[in-house]
Amino acid sequence: MLDAVLNIFPYIFFGVPLLLIFGLFVSGAFSLFFTKNTEKGRDIIIKALTYFLILLALFLVFIVISYLLKGGYIFRPKQEIGFPPSPMGAVPSAPDFIMLKDYSFSGPFPFAEKDQIGEKVIFLILCKKDEDYDIIDLGISDPRDTLSSLKNYECWIENCSLENLFVGIRWLPKDIMDEIRKRFNAIKEDNINSFVCEPKS
Numbered sequence: 001m002l003d004a005v006l007n008i009f010p011y012i013f014f015g016v017p018l019l020l021i022f023g024l025f026v027s028g029a030f031s032l033f034f035t036k037n038t039e040k041g042r043d044i045i046i047k048a049l050t051y052f053l054i055l056l057a058l059f060l061v062f063i064v065i066s067y068l069l070k071g072g073y074i075f076r077p078k079q080e081i082g083f084p085p086s087p088m089g090a091v092p093s094a095p096d097f098i099m100l101k102d103y104s105f106s107g108p109f110p111f112a113e114k115d116q117i118g119e120k121v122i123f124l125i126l127c128k129k130d131e132d133y134d135i136i137d138l139g140i141s142d143p144r145d146t147l148s149s150l151k152n153y154e155c156w157i158e159n160c161s162l163e164n165l166f167v168g169i170r171w172l173p174k175d176i177m178d179e180i181r182k183r184f185n186a187i188k189e190d191n192i193n194s195f196v197c198e199p200k201s
């Protein structure tokens with residue numbers, strides 16, 4: 001409540017006298033230009049200008065005192081924390097990606113969330129180890145099946161607990177699968193944990 005009073009105090013303290021001075025100035029100008037009593041109009045205008053200069057001096061003194069005592073708090077607009085809300089509503093967070101060689105996979109997603117993908121995609125099965133992910137398998141999903149119904153599911157669970165099992169997804173044509181497998185041969189050779197459940201061709 002006190003903060004609200006302090007915020008509007010300068011507007012009341014200086015705004016009301018300024019309006020009165022402006023009204024006095026207008027009446028003096030009216031007398032000067034539209035009546036025969038020009039002497040009275042001139043005196044009113046001089047008084048209005050004098051009052052305005054006094055008010056301006058008080059305003060400047062008030063600013064200096066306010067700044068020294070409260071760092072100009074009264075005259076600073078209320079600071080917003082962070083960005084103002086978007087007029088278009090909530091902005092979704094940026095998607096996460098897993099980079100493998102030159103390919104990016106969306107994810108990692110918890111296995112339970114992507115067990116039923118519902119479309120044909122290239123998927124990575126990942127096992128979370130601390131903050132890293134080991135590659136367990138790579139395959140193409142069938143829109144009719146769940147990942148847990150695939151024959152390699154038991155192998156995934158043997159090599160990683162279900163709570164640490166994650167999925168990466170790449171929406172690509174089927175014919176790129178062989179190319180990706182060839183590009184990842186280096187990973188399999190360098191990392192014994194990579195593609196441990198890959199079907200043998």
